[in-house]
Amino acid sequence: MSQKTPRNFFKPLAIGAPDPMRELPIRLERMIHFVPPHLDKVRAKVPQMATQADVVLANLEDAIPADAKDAARDGAIEMGKMVDWQGKGTGFWSRVNPLNSPWFQEDVSRLVLEAGEQLDVIMLPKVEGPWDIHFADQYVAQLEAKAGLKRPILFHAILETAQGMALVEEIALASPRMQGISLGPADLAADRKMKTTRVGGGHPYYRVVDDPNEDGSKRESAQQDPWHYTIARMVDACRMAGINAFYGPFGDIADSEACEQQFRNAFLLGCSGTWSLHPSQIEIAKRVFSPAPDEVKFARRILEAMPDGTGVAMLDGKMQDDATWKQAKVISDLADLVSEKDPELAKAYAAD
Ligand SMILES: CC(=O)SCCNC(=O)CCNC(=O)[C@H](O)C(C)(C)COP(=O)(O)OP(=O)(O)OC[C@H]1O[C@@H](n2cnc3c(N)ncnc32)[C@H](O)[C@@H]1OP(=O)(O)O
Ligand SMILES: CC(=O)C(=O)O
Numbered sequence: 443m444s445q446k447t448p449r450n451f452f453k454p455l456a457i458g459a460p461d462p463m464r465e466l467p468i469r470l471e472r473m474i475h476f477v478p479p480h481l482d483k484v485r486a487k488v489p490q491m492a493t494q495a496d497v498v499l500a501n502l503e504d505a506i507p508a509d510a511k512d513a514a515r516d517g518a519i520e521m522g523k524m525v526d527w528q529g530k531g532t533g534f535w536s537r538v539n540p541l542n543s544p545w546f547q548e549d550v551s552r553l554v555l556e557a558g559e560q561l562d563v564i565m566l567p568k569v570e571g572p573w574d575i576h577f578a579d580q581y582v583a584q585l586e587a588k589a590g591l592k593r594p595i596l597f598h599a600i601l602e603t604a605q606g607m608a609l610v611e612e613i614a615l616a617s618p619r620m621q622g623i624s625l626g627p628a629d630l631a632a633d634r635k636m637k638t639t640r641v642g643g644g645h646p647y648y649r650v651v652d653d654p655n656e657d658g659s660k661r662e663s664a665q666q667d668p669w670h671y672t673i674a675r676m677v678d679a680c681r682m683a684g685i686n687a688f689y690g691p692f693g694d695i696a697d698s699e700a701c702e703q704q705f706r707n708a709f710l711l712g713c714s715g716t717w718s719l720h721p722s723q724i725e726i727a728k729r730v731f732s733p734a735p736d737e738v739k740f741a742r743r744i745l746e747a748m749p750d751g752t753g754v755a756m757l758d759g760k761m762q763d764d765a766t767w768k769q770a771k772v773i774s775d776l777a778d779l780v781s782e783k784d785p786e787l788a789k790a791y792a793a794d
């Protein structure tokens with residue numbers, strides 16, 4: 443048997459570590475905003491970021507130069523103390539360096555021991571299989587016990603290797619700490635040997651061409667989404683495990699239109715949120731990952747038409763039944779969560 447027994451799955455992995463969570467906390471996580479914590483100027487904006495983003499993340503991994511890793515770690519711990527994260531209802535996360543790097547051990551030990559009470563989630567990059575989660579799980583439990591933490595820290599894995607992709611279901615199920623998984627399109631592209639130099643999004647050469655026209659006129663063609671399979675598979679793995687799927691980064695900061703479309707496709711396929719690398723992407727993510735007022739109103743009409751969630755009803759010529767009721771509930775519950783945080787959208791959802 444390679445799995446833990448059901449009883450042991452929910453036992454703390456170290457004496458004195460907090461009990462693992464049986465259910466994930468219900469939180470609005472439309473965007474995970476990335477902050478380079480070694481930059482004093484950007485770090486100074488963290489209190490402001492905490493009022494704008496649902497989650498603020500101190501990034502210690504890629505995009506932080508090797509000679510700034512120590513400063514970034516110090517900056518991340520300072521970020522933990524700069525804001526009353528739980529009081530504000532904003533998530534505080536950190537992306538640590540990979541398990542095989544010279545920085546992982548110190549990243550995790552200092553974060554848990556010095557900012558463990560504030561830290562909601564550790565993001566683990568380049569996760570290859572459940573063994574990576576098991577190692578980090580045990581290590582964090584030891585540190586939680588040492589720090590006397592009462593609330594367990596959760597894990598978020600990034601899907602950015604072909605092996606991680608092949609084992610995504612096992613990664614999602616590896617520990618009760620698992621909160622979610624994000625797509626890592628840049629590293630995944632490299633590992634798969636995709637011939638791209640981009641961070642997410644489409645590619646002008648990845649397209650489908652219409653059949654030839656009889657008159658020989660120019661054939662229409664359109665770009666396709668090279669991430670469709672990966673996102674859909676990640677969503678299935680996450681939802682099967684009862685955790686959340688996230689899109690990830692969109693690197694062309696100037697192309698807000700393509701960014702919005704990529705985010706929207708991920709939202710429609712089941713993702714809870716995405717990453718924002720630049721302040722301009724926070725607004726895009728907010729717009730996309732909050733359901734549109736028209737959709738919310740229609741969803742609530744479905745719920746009202748079938749109060750106990752069973753039977754059949756016709757709305758605007760469209761058949762509704764138990765299954766559309768469940769879809770409507772997803773949208774309505776998300777709108778309730780958004781409304782708690784966003785009075786403008788609450789008003790728009792309630793308007794006739
Ligand atoms: C593949 C992956 O792993 S993706 C994850 C790793 N990458 C990252 O985390 C990147 C995070 N983002 C960044 O470092 C930056 O946004 C960059 C480098 C992409 C662009 O930075 P800039 O060229 O400075 O952008 P720009 O000039 O438009 O910035 C405008 C303002 O926003 C600030 N800003 C930029 N990015 C951020 C951010 N992530 N958080 C807070 N403030 C930011 C800038 O400091 C600047 O402030 P100022 O007006 O007071 O001077
Ligand atoms: C998200 C990330 O780390 C990547 O795309 O590689």
Ligand SMILES: [Mg+2]
Pocket residue numbers: 504567602626628629
């Ligand atoms: Mg990466």
